[in-house]
Amino acid sequence: MTDYQFEQIFREMSFDMIKDILKYTESPSKSIPKLLSEIRELTGAKIVAIFRCPSSYSIDEPHAHKMLGINPKRKKGLIKSALYEKLLMLSHQEKEIFIIDENHHHSCYSLLQNKGIGLSLVMPIVADVHLMGSFIMLGLPTRNNLNLLIKGLQTLANLFALTFKGSIFYLDMEKRVAERTKSLQESEKRYKNILQTTNDGFWNLSAEGNILDVNDAYCKMSGYSRAELLKMNISDLEINKNYSEINNHLKTVIHQGPDRFETTHKRKDGTTFMVEVSVSYMESNGNSLIAFLRDITTRKESELALKESEARFKALHNASFGGIVIHDKGLILECNAGLSKITGFSYDELIGMDGLLLISDDTRDLVVKHIS
Numbered sequence: 001m002t003d004y005q006f007e008q009i010f011r012e013m014s015f016d017m018i019k020d021i022l023k024y025t026e027s028p029s030k031s032i033p034k035l036l037s038e039i040r041e042l043t044g045a046k047i048v049a050i051f052r053c054p055s056s057y058s059i060d061e062p063h064a065h066k067m068l069g070i071n072p073k074r075k076k077g078l079i080k081s082a083l084y085e086k087l088l089m090l091s092h093q094e095k096e097i098f099i100i101d102e103n104h105h106h107s108c109y110s111l112l113q114n115k116g117i118g119l120s121l122v123m124p125i126v127a128d129v130h131l132m133g134s135f136i137m138l139g140l141p142t143r144n145n146l147n148l149l150i151k152g153l154q155t156l157a158n159l160f161a162l163t164f165k166g167s168i169f170y171l172d173m174e175k176r177v178a179e180r181t182k183s184l185q186e187s188e189k190r191y192k193n194i195l196q197t198t199n200d201g202f203w204n205l206s207a208e209g210n211i212l213d214v215n216d217a218y219c220k221m222s223g224y225s226r227a228e229l230l231k232m233n234i235s236d237l238e239i240n241k242n243y244s245e246i247n248n249h250l251k252t253v254i255h256q257g258p259d260r261f262e263t264t265h266k267r268k269d270g271t272t273f274m275v276e277v278s279v280s281y282m283e284s285n286g287n288s289l290i291a292f293l294r295d296i297t298t299r300k301e302s303e304l305a306l307k308e309s310e311a312r313f314k315a316l317h318n319a320s321f322g323g324i325v326i327h328d329k330g331l332i333l334e335c336n337a338g339l340s341k342i343t344g345f346s347y348d349e350l351i352g353m354d355g356l357l358l359i360s361d362d363t364r365d366l367v368v369k370h371i372s
Helices: 003-023 028-043 073-080 082-094 106-114 146-197 216-222 243-256 297-319 337-343 361-371
Strands: 047-052 066-071 098-100 120-127 130-138 201-205 211-214 259-266 272-282 288-295 325-328 331-335
Touching: 028 047, 028 066, 028 130, 028 146, 047 082, 082 098, 082 106, 082 120, 082 130, 098 106, 106 120, 120 146, 201 216, 216 259, 216 272, 216 288, 243 259, 243 272, 243 288, 272 297
Parallel strands: none
Antiparallel strands: 047 066, 047 130, 098 120, 120 130, 201 211, 201 288, 259 272, 272 288, 325 331
16 A cells, blocks of 8 residues: 555544544543544554543552553453553653554563564543543554554544543543432432331322322321322322312412412221321422321311310300309409390400409408409
């Protein structure tokens, strides 16, 4: 092949490589295998590999380099050998493309020959005077067109440097994303554990009221299993509202904000229980709603029993023929209709009155003595 023919082929392949580099700039992990394949095809090398240089490189720790890719992959086992450590140390020293043959870097060349490899090139990847990594091309087939090859690879070096500067940032970012994802997963696990151990029920709902998630507490309240509830809509449990009314209520929460209310739900066995519901719309949670539900049946039964007791007492004291009064040191706080009838004062007039004024002068001191 003449120099001209090689130069033409090199130019075409280089152009394709540049297009691929630009194409995969935002996803460099995808670009590396294709780049290595193209470089191997371009150079005719037996092995092509790329390494990332650690930011805190020490000449005594060449193994700290990270291999980002190798072509062919079956040669990956060679990476941990003394040969690669020597090549990587040289790339730090040279910081530009260099040849390894019988006349250059003889110690490395001897190691290569022991593995059946001859003429080789190392291309450091440098950006802003910082070594980002190295391309290693081992076992070049011939010296023909070697100067053209070096010149062409040097032209591409700056573009490689910028790309892999981004690649290293991208890989670091991928690591940070993975760590953040793990942290979020752990937080989500802790959050779910809290939801499963709380006494309050929990729902995650779609905008249509379908149950997307539910905790054990609500399963116990309702008597339904989790699998059964995940197939249900609020309307299957709600006693006081139909599907349309529930839907309208959810739309109000979505557009106007959180709500708290009391309602009645139906258990699997047909009995009912009262719940206090706090519901909110969570756009960040996939445009869903979350609801916390507290069983208030016992509280409501106690309140009802108290009201009934008060009503019975009031009916009794209003039915009495004599006057009944509740007072604080003579000041009337409550009284029945009997007292109003006896004194001639209305109920409103009696409340807040000094009751001692209703006692005759000759017995008032005796009454004061007994209530003091």
